[in-house]
Amino acid sequence: MTIQPPSPAIVAAQQAQEKLEACLEAEANFRLEAGAGAGKTYSLVAALRKLIAERGTALLNAGQRVACITYTEVARNEIAQEIEQHPAILVNTIHGFGWSFIAPFQKQLRDLVAAQENRQEAIEAAGGIHNQTVEYNLGFFGIDDKRITLHHDDIPKYLAALLANPKFQKIFSSLHPVLFIDEYQDTDPLVMSALSDQFFATGTGPIIGLFGDHWQTIYRKDYQLAEFPNVEPIDKGSNFRSVPDIVDVLNKLRPELVQHVDDETAQGEARFFHCNAYTGERVDSRNGKAELPAELSVSFINSLKAQLEAEGWDLAPAKTKILMLTHNAIAAERGYPNLANIFEHKEAFSKKEDATISFLADTVEPICLAYIAGNYGEMFRFMGGLPTIRKSADKAEWRAQMDQLIALRADGTIGEVIDLLKNTLRPRLTDRVAKREAEIAGLGPDETPDESKSLKRHRKLKNVVYRELVALVEFINGFTPFATQHSVKGAEFENVLVILSAGWNHYNWPKFLESLQTGNIPAKEQASFARWRNLFYVAISRPKKRLAVLATQTLGPQALAAAAHLFGAENVLSLPVPQA
Structure with a gap:
């Protein structure tokens, strides 16, 4: 029987794992840079299993645990299951881990709250800070005479603040002699800076292992490879996801981390399509340079989908993912044209940067979906805890209010939903949304000349039917790489169609391709180029078998040359103008 040699990807993975294990043996900090499809989580879990096998019993006897910080609850659960919930390993999100560490230090937490200038009014109204219990559950700041509740953003901030104190550095190291951070590039910058300043730079503290990929940073503003002192770099040059044709494109885009x-x-x-065959008038707005007219853009997309299907692509959602990095024409097609028209900068709603959109998309919608599905445990988790139900009338009232919310979700406006929540507090409005509501109540029902832009947008939002918000959330979670739960980043699909269009003021695809070809990237545009590059990389690295990219804006010679370099000249194709 002939024994097959290991594949190139396996050989590269083994080499990276050997370097990682050598760092653990030498008690050296390390960073595993793992490109898309490299198997980053596999490496992390393998390292945890090695620590369990070699040090698990000793850790438990010493009252210590290896800490593994993850970016999401989904990742936390996945890793915890892979190591069979071993008691020597603490796997948690940054907020869960941070709170578990800082919670015992109540006096220090009260001091940190007292030092925040933006909370002095609330502190004074509550009669000051004395011996209240500091809690973290709902993720909103609050204070009364008995308790102080912390905001989500307080947790990493206060963790970083405590780690600046040598006393807490020693406590941290004694509890967690090894710390792994998954998706380090998206971990709160205050926490990463604290670890760098207090542990990396000083050569003290726990062994820290960073796992991630700075080319897949799409949630923070720092897109470059962070320079941490005394951290051993390890590149994992494997790709277990994609066929060679796709990996060839990734390697040409990123030659410094060649994948096998x-x-x-x-x-x-792997093919690249463009729409230069259309020579008629194009959109020439601030965010729509050289873009197709709305109806024609949709026609080109549908034409390509029909061509791919005729060539054997299965466009069923289970087989093919369509990633639309897109403009208002698709917003209209997807069912939220009025939302798109309200925002000058599309990131305000696509990335949920607007406070009202964020609250509705990340809190109200999950609660509604969980209630509709009968998943009440999940619903109460998003609500912030179990309701107080003392008698059957309480339960009936709670159900009636939720049924009313579901009815408005189907037939009401965003304003009607917000007005209901102001009365029911199920869920409670976030501080920023409540503040906007209070300001509008004070100004009256009509827009005033001196109102801020955010208030004017909020007024307009309230008039939009809530169904548009539902459509937007479906789009965010299913059709773009912007989903907060990494629903595309980290995911893989058999086939992927990527639509590169205008309309996002943070993304300029023709300019990205031109810069890629010329290498001429002025210093002031370095961050923008890295942002474009990272999102492009995340999008094109999702497929296992087939990749198609469609650019709907006019592409100049340099941009087409970049596409030819990445995909091969024979795979850069001009789509014919669709017939009316």
Whole structure:
């Protein structure tokens, strides 16, 4: 029987794991940079299993645990299951881990709250800070004579503040002799700076292992590779996800981290399509330079989808993901045109930067969906805890209010939903949304000349039917790489169609391709280029078998040359103008 040699991807993975384990043996900090499809979580779990096998019993006897900080609850659960919930390993999100560490230090937490200038009015109204219990559950700041509740943002901030104190550095190290951070590039910058200043730079503290990929940073503003002192770099040059045709594109885009494929004979495709055949008038707005007219853009997209389907693509959602990095034409197609028209900068709603959109999308919608599905445990988790139900009338009132919310979700406006929540507090409005409501109540029902832009937008939002918000959330979670739960980042699909269009003021795809080709990137545009590059990389690295990219804006010679370099000249194709 002939024994097959390991694949190139496996060989590269083994080499990276050996370097990682050598760092653990030498008690050295390290950073595993793992490109898309490299198997970052596999490496992390393998390292945890090694620590369990070699040090698990000793850790438990010493009252210590390896800490593993994850970016999401989904990742936390996945890793915890892989290590069978071993008691020597503490796996948690940054907020869960941070709170578990800082919660015992009540006096210090009260001092930190007291030092915040933006909370002095609330503190004074509550009669000051004395011996209240500091809690963290709902994620909103509050204070009365008995308790102080912390905001989500307080947790990493206060963790970083305590780690600046040598006393707490010693406590931290004694509790957690090893610390792993998953998706380090998206971890709160205050926490990363504290670890760098207090542990990396000083050569003290726990062994710290960073796992991630700075090319997949799409949630923070710092897109470059962070320079941490005394951290051993380890590149994992594997790709277990994609066929060679796709990995070739990734390697041309990122030659400094060459990936090796798992199956060198696997068949697939990677093609780039453009719409330069249309020579008629194009959109020329601030965020829509050289873009197709709205109706024609949709026609080109539908034409390409029909062509791909005729060529054998299965466009069913289970097989093909369509990633639309897109403009208002698609917003209209997806069912939220009025929301799109309200915001000059599309990131305000696509990335949920607007406080009202964020509250509705990240709190109200999950609660509604959980209630509709009968998943009450999940619903109460998003609500912030179990309701107080003392008698059957309480339960009936709670159900009636939720049923009213579901009815408004289907037939009401965003304003009607917010007005209901102001009365029921199920869920309670966030501080920023409540503040906007209070300001509008004080100004009256009509817009005033001196109102802020955010208040004017909030007024307009309240008049939009809530169904548009539902459509927007479906789009965010299912059709773009912007989902907060990494629903695309980290995911993989058999086929992927990426639509590169205008309309996002933070993304300029023709300019990205031109800069890629010329290498001429002025210093002031370095961050923008890295942002464009990272999102493009995340999008095109999702497919296992087939990749198609469609650019709807006019592409100049340099941009087309960049596409030819990445995909091969024979795979850069001009789509014919769709027939009316």
